[in-house]
Amino acid sequence: MALSPSSLEASTSRQQPPRQAGLTTSSKTLVETRSGRSPWYGLDGLPSEAYVIGVAGGSASGKTSVANRVLAKLNVPTVAVVSQDSFYKPLNPEQSKMAFSNNWNFDCEAAFDQDLLKQCIIDLKNCKAVEVPVYSFAQHQRVDETKYLYGASVVIIEGLFVLSDPELRKLLDLKIYVQADSDLMLARRITRDTKERGRDVHGIIEHYLRWVKPAMDNSIQPTAKWADLIVPGQSNDVAVDVVAQHVKRQLDARANRLRSELSKTPMTPAARGAASTSASYETLQSALISRHFTGLSRTPSTSSLSDSSADISNNLTQAILPASVHLLPPTPQLLGLLTIMHDATTSAADFVFYTDRVCQILMEAASSHLPYREKSVVCGGTGRTWKGKVLDTDNVCTITIQRSGSVLENAARRSIPALVQGSLLIQSTQEDGEPQLYDVRLPDSLRRRSSATSSHVLLLDAQIGTGAAAFMAIRVMLDHCVPQENIVFVSILASAKGGIWALARAFPRVKIVLAGVDGGLRKCRIEYPRRGHELEDATRRLQGRAGTGPRRLLSDDEDDDDDDEDEDQEYDEREQEVSRSRTKTIWAITPGMGSIGDRYYRT
Incomplete structure (x- = not known):
């Protein structure tokens, strides 16, 4: 399955005035997606850095063309291209007036917000979502719009002064300088600015001689000494191929395959000791029910019965779980519902009905992990005051892992009617079952970092086996700056082995709410x-x-009998x-x- 470029990148408008296409940097800033994104993190939950390429050179030397050709050659899931032009500093009215009269120098390092550019590259390198400014060449000004970028395993940053800043150079894994003849650059600049930016030839030449050429000779050309590779501004097929092959080798060396390891994640030593006791199935079940698990306070641990016990157990035979896992109390009602769901002879209509009932109980329990504050209300009829609780957050949403997680969506809406919803499409490869991220659709509250840090997220999936999909979904939330403690993972069923332990170790502050737990996990x-x-x-x-x-066709003299x-x-x-x-x-x-x-x- 291939992604469209809009799947992992999109622009967020904030009442900006109408503008002509092609006159802003939004067309230069994008994420190209070709397939699902494999895990970009390790078993510790920490992300592996994206590979960052810097492309510098003079005005109209072919930087953007080289960046786009490298992008086209790279057969990797996601590649982001960011233009330094997006980071021109905003101009005040007087400066803007000078810019329109060709009296403002845009070809100097001081014209760019280098601090914002470096922070953007740092975030992209660390796999975080960012909002890149959009600059209008026609207005000589930033517009009230940003470009949302997320999901790139390779980041290409192109611009005049990409190699001039020592701090920025340290962020680059590969440094490229695009070299072109000055006459060719002038001809390209005249063609581009007259056709795309509506400027007159006289003003273009005057600006070139006054600002562009001196900047090229004195500031930009000297940065070529920092480049790992100098690429010609035209007829550069060989150089582009060399860059693409080098990047592919680097990415292959960073590839992560985790699912098998996730399935084998061991319990804590204390939990292993508890699970290995000679307690019978009946003893464990009795202990579980007598303790009335509420999931609100428990000793860190897990459970895993032996294979022989798992054969005769229902999904509540374990009495020990990680501290971050909150299991619903095993009431007779819940046990009855889960028994129907386990039964292979249950009709399709009954399975849907009883699944919806379990999901409702589960979502109501999960919502108790959201923040609440006290509230007093006046009672109807009596006029007396009653003190209770009310949800204490304006930003709460559900993110569904498609498609099994969507069985919980109706229950989530009934529990919190004003809930905002999003989704992640995570699918496994046929060969080894590794998860791949194909699509990210998040509400604005998560795409904007200012609100994401205070958002609360309910992640929905039907089951947790190895935990690979859950691992990836939680990592996506963290990449959008949602705090761990604000994430609640809601699932109907989990295996006591492997996955929940991997999640608890990597993300100890993420709460996991389950209706039931089964004892085994088998690869097939x-x-x-x-x-x-x-x-x-x-x-x-x-x-x-x-x-x-x-x-195949046989010749006349060939014996075909x-x-x-x-x-x-x-x-x-x-x-x-x-x-x-x-x-x-x-x-x-x-x-x-x-x-x-x-x-x-x-x-």
Whole structure:
């Protein structure tokens, strides 16, 4: 599945006046997405740095062209391009008047907000979401609009003075200088400014001679000595290929594959000791019910029964969990609902009905972890005062991990009617089951850092097995500056092994609210039918192996009697391969409920 460029980047308007396309830096600042984004963090939950490329050079030397060509050559999931032009300092009315009369110097380092640029690159390098300013060349001014960027594994920053600042150079993993003849740059500048920015030739030449050329000779050209690679401003195919291949090698070396390790995350020593006691299943179950788990205060730990115990247990047979996990009290009602959901013979209609009931109980419990404050109200009829509680936050939202997490959405809306909702599309690869981030749709309160730091987020997913999707979703929230303690992960069922322990170690302040826990986690491969386009692709690949098609043509002097039978057998085998169902690696919770999303949506 491929992403559109708008999936991980979008612009946020704030009542800006109408403007002509192509006259702002918004078209230069983007995230190009080609496929899902693999984990960009380690088992400790900390992100791996994005690879940052700096592209410097004179005005109209071809910096933007080189950056875009490198972007096109890189076959990596997400690449961001940021233009230094976006960081021109705002002009006051007097300065703006001088700019329109060609009396303002835009070709000096002082014209740029270098501190804001460096902070932006630091945030992108650390995988955080940023809002990049948008500059209007026609208005000689920033506009009331920003460009939201998130999700880049490679960041390309291009501009006149990208290599001039020592602090900025330290942030760059690869430094490129684009070199072009001065006559060529002047010709390009005249063509660009007359066609795209509505300026007259006389003013362009005057500005060039007064500001641009001296800046090039005295300030920009000397920065070439800091470059790792000097690229010509034209006919640079070889140089672009070299850059692309170098970056690919660097990214391959940083690749993270975590799912198998997440599934094997051990319990704490204390929990292992508790789980290894000789207590019978009945003893553990009795202890669990007698303790009336409310999830509000418990000793840090987990539980995991032996495989033999897991075979006869329901999902509440563990009596020890990490401190960050809050399990609903195992009331007879809840046990009855979960039993129906575990039952493979439950009809589709009944499964939906009882799942909705469990989700409602679960969301009401999860909402208790949001901040509340005291409030006094006047009682109807009696006029007496009653002291109670009211939700104490203006920014609360749910983020659904599509698509299984959406089974919780209706319950969330009923619990908090004014809830703002967003979603993440996280899917597993067929080969090794690693999670990939395909789409990010967040409310404005999370995309703006000023409000994200005070936002509370309910992350919704149906199950936690290895915790790979949950791990990625929490990392996305942290990348948007949502505090750990403001995140509540809500799920119907989890495995006592692996995932919840990995989450608790990496994100100890994130609360996890569960309806039930099953004892086992098993790696397996499942079969499912190919889609139509996948059948076509497989057919073409297999026919390509046979050369000219399903059957090769024989020459007149070739004896085809013996070969014909072999050819038919080979063709039949290829047809079987094309029609064969695909297989996919998954980690199944045992005993488990199967795929809650598939059962709920009857797919």
